[in-house]
Amino acid sequence: xxxxxVTAAAATAIVLSVTATACGGDDDKSSxxxxxxGGGDKIKVGIKYDQPGLxxxxxxxxxSGFDVDVATYVAKELGYDADQIEFVETKTPDRExxxxxxxxxxxxxxxxxxxxxxxxxxxxxxxxxxxQDLLVKADSDITEATDLNDxxxxxxxxxxxxxxxxxxxxxxxNLTERSGYxxxxxALQSGAVDALTTDDSILAGFxxxxxxxxxxxxxxxxxxxxxxxxxxxxxxxxxxxxINTALEKMVSDGAWEKAVKDNFGPANYKNEPxxxxxxxxx
Ligand code: GLU
Numbered sequence: 001x002x003x004x005x006v007t008a009a010a011a012t013a014i015v016l017s018v019t020a021t022a023c024g025g026d027d028d029k030s031s032x033x034x035x036x037x038g039g040g041d042k043i044k045v046g047i048k049y050d051q052p053g054l055x056x057x058x059x060x061x062x063x064s065g066f067d068v069d070v071a072t073y074v075a076k077e078l079g080y081d082a083d084q085i086e087f088v089e090t091k092t093p094d095r096e097x098x099x100x101x102x103x104x105x106x107x108x109x110x111x112x113x114x115x116x117x118x119x120x121x122x123x124x125x126x127x128x129x130x131x132q133d134l135l136v137k138a139d140s141d142i143t144e145a146t147d148l149n150d151x152x153x154x155x156x157x158x159x160x161x162x163x164x165x166x167x168x169x170x171x172x173x174n175l176t177e178r179s180g181y182x183x184x185x186x187a188l189q190s191g192a193v194d195a196l197t198t199d200d201s202i203l204a205g206f207x208x209x210x211x212x213x214x215x216x217x218x219x220x221x222x223x224x225x226x227x228x229x230x231x232x233x234x235x236x237x238x239x240x241x242x243i244n245t246a247l248e249k250m251v252s253d254g255a256w257e258k259a260v261k262d263n264f265g266p267a268n269y270k271n272e273p274x275x276x277x278x279x280x281x282x
Contacts, residue, residue: 032105032233043080045071046090046098046107046231050182053205053263054110063087066201067228069259070127070250071108074230077246078105078239091179093158096120099233106243107231110199112160113280122236123229124243127256129272129281132161132223133200135188135207135216142195145169145223152176154184154193161198164224181206189215199226201269208267225281244277 032044047067048055054065068087075085090098090107098104099121110130113123136142142151148170155162157177165175176193178184185206187193196203200218207216230247232239250256251274264271275281 032102042084042086043075043078044086044088044104045075046095046104046109047071047087048091048109048180049089050180051110051202051205052209053267053269054202055108057087057089064263065205066128066259066263067108067110069263070230070247070256071106073250073255073259074106074108074243074246077249078242092156093179095231099231102233105232106239108228109231110202110226111229111231112199112226113229114160117231120234121231122234122240123231124240125229125247125277126227126275126280127230127247127250128201128228129275130199130201130226130228131221132164132197132226133203133221134219134223135185135196135203136194136219137188137191138215138217140194140217143219145221148173148195148197150174151195152193154178154187154196155198156181156184159198160224160226165197169223185212197223201264201271204264204267204269227275227280248277 047063049057051065055063055067056065057063072082072085076082088098088104090104090109095107095109095111096117099107111123113126134142134145142148146169148165149172151173153165153170153173154176155165157179162175162177165173176187178187181196181198181202184193184196188196189212200220203218206212207218230243232243256274260271
């Protein structure tokens with residue numbers, strides 16, 4: 001009986017997979033998007049949910065931020081209107097796996113391009129150049145990265161910022177790694193940590209939040225170059241090329257500049273000019 005059950009299940013699986021193939025589907029069809037090449041029902045896009053100005057899920061369930069605007073523009077160029085986008089939270093340490101599993105078609109989530117990540121995913125872009133920086137309390141005497149040694153510092157697990165602290169800037173800092181930047185900002189506010197480190201774009205967005213106004217200062221140290229790319233599944237060259245074309249168009253038709261003003265203006269973040277596609281600043 002048991003054997004027969006398994007056989008029946010296997011037979012169903014074969015029928016299902018044949019049906020999917022007959023409809024012209026591919027691996028991505030069932031999970032990340034309604035159609036491998038765009039124009040389908042829905043597209044799943046990875047963003048951050050807790051980074052004001054970049055990727056934020058608002059209390060009413062809508063999404064805002066520069067990454068959200070970039071993702072929406074790119075999705076449109078892939079054939080999906082805004083109401084066909086399903087945003088999915090992709091936290092810093094989960095991004096590679098989300099792409100590998102096909103949970104999302106692409107990720108626009110302050111995702112720095114680097115060699116380690118390129119082993120498991122491909123990147124379109126870059127579409128923004130940010131820099132690692134430090135956010136401290138307004139009355140803090142920390143002025144540079146070397147002041148962090150022996151101090152309590154917060155960053156996010158799996159981020160380039162956390163790695164840089166350990167490798168380069170402050171190997172003797174007491175680094176706490178959290179799963180998101182919102183947890184770090186609470187720790188900074190309560191005094192549990194002395195500084196929060198990540199990209200200046202993210203820190204500026206937090207510092208400008210109404211509830212934090214006047215409490216923190218951003219040091220403006222430019223500790224690294226963070227070239228934001230759009231992550232796609234390794235080998236998905238078709239999507240990658242289309243995204244690069246979309247990003248070029250976004251810059252040339254002024255939508256990139258508008259997204260910068262709309263999202264970084266309120267935080268008074270002085271962004272770098274639009275990067276050239278394929279030009280990684282080391
Ligand atoms: N851009 C950096 C990174 O990709 C830090 C921001 C983030 O955690 O998303 O690691």
